[in-house]
Amino acid sequence: MGLIVEAAIKIVIVFGIVLTFLAYLALFERKILGWIQLRYGPNRVGPWGLLQPLADLLKFLFKEDVRPNTPNPVLFTVAPILALVPALMTYAVIPFGDRIVLFGREITLYITSVNVGLLYLFALSGLGVYGIVLAGWASNSKYSLLGGLRSAAQMISYELTLTLSVVGVLIQAGSLDLVEIVRAQSGTYWGIIPRWHVFWYQPLGFLLFFIAAIAETNRVPFDLPEAETELVAGYHTEYSATKFAMFYVAEYANILAVSALATTLFLGGWNGPGAARAPLLGVVYFAAKTAVFLFIYIWLRATLPRFRYDQLMRFGWKVLVPLAFANVVFSSAMALVV
Amino acid sequence: MTTIPISWYLAVAAVLFTIGTVTVFVKRNAIVMLLGIELMLNAANLTLVTFSSYFRELAGQIMVFFVMVVAAAEAAVGLAIVVLLFRHRETLNVDEAQLLKL
Amino acid sequence: MERALFLIFALTAIVAAFNVVLRRHPLQSALALLVVLGALTGLYILLGAYFLAVIQVVIYAGAILVLFLFVIMLLNLRAEEARLERRPLLRWLAIPFAALLGVEIISLVRLFEENPIPSGTSVGVTESIGRELFTTYLLPFELTSILILIALLGAVVLARREGR
Numbered sequence: 001m002g003l004i005v006e007a008a009i010k011i012v013i014v015f016g017i018v019l020t021f022l023a024y025l026a027l028f029e030r031k032i033l034g035w036i037q038l039r040y041g042p043n044r045v046g047p048w049g050l051l052q053p054l055a056d057l058l059k060f061l062f063k064e065d066v067r068p069n070t071p072n073p074v075l076f077t078v079a080p081i082l083a084l085v086p087a088l089m090t091y092a093v094i095p096f097g098d099r100i101v102l103f104g105r106e107i108t109l110y111i112t113s114v115n116v117g118l119l120y121l122f123a124l125s126g127l128g129v130y131g132i133v134l135a136g137w138a139s140n141s142k143y144s145l146l147g148g149l150r151s152a153a154q155m156i157s158y159e160l161t162l163t164l165s166v167v168g169v170l171i172q173a174g175s176l177d178l179v180e181i182v183r184a185q186s187g188t189y190w191g192i193i194p195r196w197h198v199f200w201y202q203p204l205g206f207l208l209f210f211i212a213a214i215a216e217t218n219r220v221p222f223d224l225p226e227a228e229t230e231l232v233a234g235y236h237t238e239y240s241a242t243k244f245a246m247f248y249v250a251e252y253a254n255i256l257a258v259s260a261l262a263t264t265l266f267l268g269g270w271n272g273p274g275a276a277r278a279p280l281l282g283v284v285y286f287a288a289k290t291a292v293f294l295f296i297y298i299w300l301r302a303t304l305p306r307f308r309y310d311q312l313m314r315f316g317w318k319v320l321v322p323l324a325f326a327n328v329v330f331s332s333a334m335a336l337v338v
Numbered sequence: 339m340t341t342i343p344i345s346w347y348l349a350v351a352a353v354l355f356t357i358g359t360v361t362v363f364v365k366r367n368a369i370v371m372l373l374g375i376e377l378m379l380n381a382a383n384l385t386l387v388t389f390s391s392y393f394r395e396l397a398g399q400i401m402v403f404f405v406m407v408v409a410a411a412e413a414a415v416g417l418a419i420v421v422l423l424f425r426h427r428e429t430l431n432v433d434e435a436q437l438l439k440l
Numbered sequence: 441m442e443r444a445l446f447l448i449f450a451l452t453a454i455v456a457a458f459n460v461v462l463r464r465h466p467l468q469s470a471l472a473l474l475v476v477l478g479a480l481t482g483l484y485i486l487l488g489a490y491f492l493a494v495i496q497v498v499i500y501a502g503a504i505l506v507l508f509l510f511v512i513m514l515l516n517l518r519a520e521e522a523r524l525e526r527r528p529l530l531r532w533l534a535i536p537f538a539a540l541l542g543v544e545i546i547s548l549v550r551l552f553e554e555n556p557i558p559s560g561t562s563v564g565v566t567e568s569i570g571r572e573l574f575t576t577y578l579l580p581f582e583l584t585s586i587l588i589l590i591a592l593l594g595a596v597v598l599a600r601r602e603g604r
Contacts, residue, residue, distance in 0.1 A: 075471075116566060119494040126502020130474070133509055137467065145513065152510045156503065176566055342446050345549045347483065350450045352545045354476070357457040361469075369466045369512060373473050376504070377460060380480055391487040396572050399492055403573070406499050407584045411591035413504045417511045418598035424515050 010111050011092075018091055022252045023053035029298045036302040060245035068140055068238040075138035080239065080246035083131025086124040087253035093117045094260045095179045097270045097283040109270075109283060113179040118170070121261065122163055125216060128254065129155045132218075132235045135247070139238035147234025150224050150309065157316040158215035158222075164324035165208035168331035169197050169265050182269035186276070196268040201334050204327045206266040208320060210293075213258040215316070217251065219297060221304040224312060259293035260286075347388040355381035368423060368430045372416045379409050446486055453479035466517050470508045477501050491566045 027042065027049065034041025042049035070076050097109030114120060129152055136148015170176065173184040187195045198206040215222040224234075231237070236247045263269060267289045270282030307315065358381060361374025383402045390398025424430055452475060459472035477500045484493035573581050 114490075116490055116494045119491075119498060119566075123494050123497035123502060126498055126506070129502070129506050130509075133506070133513070134471075137509075137513055145516075149510065149513055152506055152513070156506055156510075159502070342442055342486070345551075346446060346450070347487070349545065349549050350453060350483070352549065353454050354457050356541065356545075357454075357461055361461040364461060367466055367517075369508065369517070370460075370469050373460055373466075373469050373508065376473060376500075377457060377476065380476065380500075384480060384483060387484055387487050387489050387492060391489065396568060399489055399569060400572055400577050402489075402492055403495070403569070404580060404584060406495065407588065410499060410504055411587055413507055414591045414595045415598070417507055418595040421511060421515070422598055430515070430517065 006107065007111065010107075014091055014096075014111055015088070018088075018253070018256065019249075022249055022256060023057065025252050025256065025294065026056070026248070027052050028294075029301075032295070032298045033302050036299070057245075060241055060248075063241040065241040065243065066238075070138055070140040070238075072138040072140070075134050076238075077243070079131050079135035079138055080243045080250070081131070082134060083128065083250040084246045084253070086127040086131075087250045087257065090121055090124050090253075090257040090261075093120055093178055094257070095182055095264060095269055096260075096286055098276075098279045100279045109279065110179065113177055115175075115177050117178040118166060118176045118181075122159075125159065125162070128216075128250075131247075131250065135239065136235040139235070141238050143232045143237045144235050147231050147237070151218060151235060154218070154222065154224060154312060154316075155216060157313060158212045158320070161208055161212040161316065161320040161324050162216055164321070164328060165205045165212060166265060167328045168202045168205040171331045171335045172197060172202065178264050178269075182264055182271065185268040186271045194268055194271065196266060196271070198266040201331070202266060202327075204323065205331070206262070208324050208327065209266065210262060211320060213262065214297070214300070215312075217254045217258055219251075219255065220301040221307050222312060223306060224309055255294065255297055256290070259290045259297070262293055263289040344388060344392050348385060351381045351384040351388070353381075354378075354384065366431045366433050368420045368432050369417075371432065372413065372420070375412070375416075376409060379405055442486060445482065449479045449482035449486070452476075453483070466512050467509065470505060470512060473508075474501060474505055477505070491569050 030052075031041040031049065042052045045051040045055045067073065067076065092111045093114060095110040095113065099106050099108045101107070132151045132155075133148045136144045136146075136151070139145070169181065173181040175181055175184070185194070185196050189195060189200065193199050214220075218224075236244060239247060263286060269289075270279075270286045272282065272285035274281055355378050358374045358377030358379075361377060362371050365371055365374065383405055386398040386402050386405070388398075390396065390402075420430060427434060456472045456475035456479065460469045460476065463469045463472060477496060481493045481496050484490075484496060
C-alpha cells in the first residue's frame with residue numbers, strides 16, 4: 001500500500017514539474033528566438049514576460065473550438081489525445097536522479113525502472129505517429145492529409161536510425177534498464193574524462209541519435225509535416241483551442257523527453273562531480289545537461305533552413321541508416337576487443 | 339491470487355482466429371484482407387505465448403518473434419502489391435482483379 | 441485482480457476484432473486492429489512475456505500498422521459500398537457451420553480446462569530470449585534476416601514506377 005502511495009505522489013510531482021516546465025519551455029523558445037533575431041520576444045505579460053504561459057493557457061481554453069466539416073468527428077477529437085498521451089508516458093521511466101532518504105525511507109528519484117525501459121520508450125515513440133497521422137486524416141483537408149502522410153513516412157524512416165543508434169549504448173552498458181545505463185556511466189577515465197558514452201565509444205551514435213531525434217520530434221530542419229510555407233500548418237491546420245494546445249504540448253513534451261533521453265543514454269544522466277554523495281545535486285546535473293540540448297534545439301530552429309522532402313528521405317536512408325549500421329558493427333567490434 | 343485457466347486464453351485466440359478468417363473470406367478489399375491475415379497471425383501468437391508460459395519453455399516465444407518478422411515481410415510485399423494493383427486498376431476489389439493482363 | 445484484467449483485455453480484443461470485419465472503411469478496420477494489438481499486449485504481460493509485449497507494440501503497432509495506414513491514406517480509399525448478395529442461400533448455410541466450429545472450439549478448449557497458468561511466471565525476459573535466439577535458434581534467426589532482405593528488395597522492385 002505504501003508503495004502505491006509513494007508511486008502516486010511521485011507521478012503527481014513529476015507531472016506537475018514537467019507540465020510547468022513545458023509551458024515555460026515555449027516561453028524560453030520565444031525569448032531565445034527573439035534574442036537571436038535581435039528583438040525582445042514576449043515581454044507584455046508580467047515581468048520579463050514570465051506570465052505569458054498562463055495567458056496562453058487561458059487563451060487556448062477560452063477560444064472557440066472550430067471543427068471542420070469532417071466525416072470522422074470522433075477521430076478528429078481522439079487524434080490530439082493520441083499524440084499527447086504517449087509523449088507524457090515517456091516520463092515514467094526517465095531517471096531524474098539516484099535515490100534519496102526521506103522520512104526514514106529510501107526513495108528513488110524516478111517513477112519506475114523496468115527491465116525493458118528503452119524498448120518501452122521506442123514503443124511509445126512508435127505510437128506517437130498515430131496522433132499526427134490520424135489528425136491529418138480526420139481533418140478532411142488536403143494540407144492536413146499531406147502533412148500527416150509526410151510525417152508518417154518521416155517518422156518511420158528516422159525511427160530506424162534512432163533505434164540503431166542506441167544499439168551501441170546497449171552493447172556497452174549491457175542493459176535495457178535506463179537506471180542501469182546511467183549507473184554504467186559513473187566514474188572517470190584516468191581521473192579526468194567522465195565515463196559517459198558520448199566520449200567513449202559512442203560519439204557517432206550520439207550524433208546519429210540527436211539528428212534522428214530532431215526528425216522524430218518534427219523540428220527544424222526536419223519540420224516538413226508542418227512546413228508553413230507550403231502546407232499552412234500541416235497536420236494541425238484545422239485544429240484550434242484546446243485540441244491545438246494538446247498538439248502544442250505534445251511537441252514540447254517530446255522535445256523534453258528526447259533531450260532527457262539523450263542525457264540519460266549518452267551524457268551520463270545524473271552523474272557528475274559530487275553527485276554520488278548528494279543525490280539532489282545529481283538532479284541539478286541532469287537538468288543542466290538536458291537544458292543544453294533544449295537550447296541547441298531552439299538554436300537550430302533559429303539558424304537552419306528546412307530540408308526538401310526528397311532530401312530528407314535521401315539523407316535518412318542513404319546517409320544516416322548506413323552510418324548507424326556502421327556504428328553497430330563498430331560497437332560490437334569494440335565490445336569484443338575491449 | 340487467482341490464476342487464469344489456460345483454456346481462457348485459448349478460447350480468446352480461437353475467437354480471434356475465426357474472426358480473422360471471416361475477414362479474409364467476407365471482405366473483397368485487398369487491404370482489409372491483409373488486416374484479417376494479421377489478425378489470424380496474432381491469434382496464433384497468443385496460443386504460442388500461452389503454451390510457452392504454461393510449459394515455462396521459451397521456444398514458443400521465439401516462434402512468436404519469427405512470426406512477427408514474417409508478418410512484417412508479408413505486410414511490406416503485400417502492400418507493395420496492393421499499391422501496384424491500385425495503380426493499374428483504380429480499385430482494390432480482388433474480384434475485379436481477375437485478368438492476367440490489362 | 442488478474443482475472444478482471446484478463447476479462448477486460450479479452451473482451452476488448454474480441455469486440456475490436458469484430459470491428460475489423462464489420463467496419464466498412466479500411467482505415468477504421470486498421471484502427472480496430474490497433475486496439476486488438478493493444479489488448480493482446482495486455483494479455484502478453486499477464487502471461488509474463490514482457491519482451492514480446494513491448495516488441496508487439498514496437499513492430500506491429502509502430503511499424504506494420506503505420507504502413508497500412510500510410511497506404512490507406514496514400515490511395516485515399518473510400519468506404520466500400522454494400523455489395524449485392526449473389527447467392528442468398530449460402531448465408532443460411534453459415535449458421536450450421538458456425539455452430540459446428542463453435543462446438544469444435546469448445547470441445548478442444550475443454551481439454552485444457554483444469555490447467556491454470558502458473559501465476560507470476562516470466563520466462564520471456566529480454567536476456568533469456570536473446571540467449572536462445574543467438575544460440576539454439578541462430579540459423580532460423582539468420583534466415584529471417586535474409587527473408588527481410590528479400591521482402592525489402594521485392595517491395596522496392598514492385599512499387600517502383602516503370603519506364604524509367
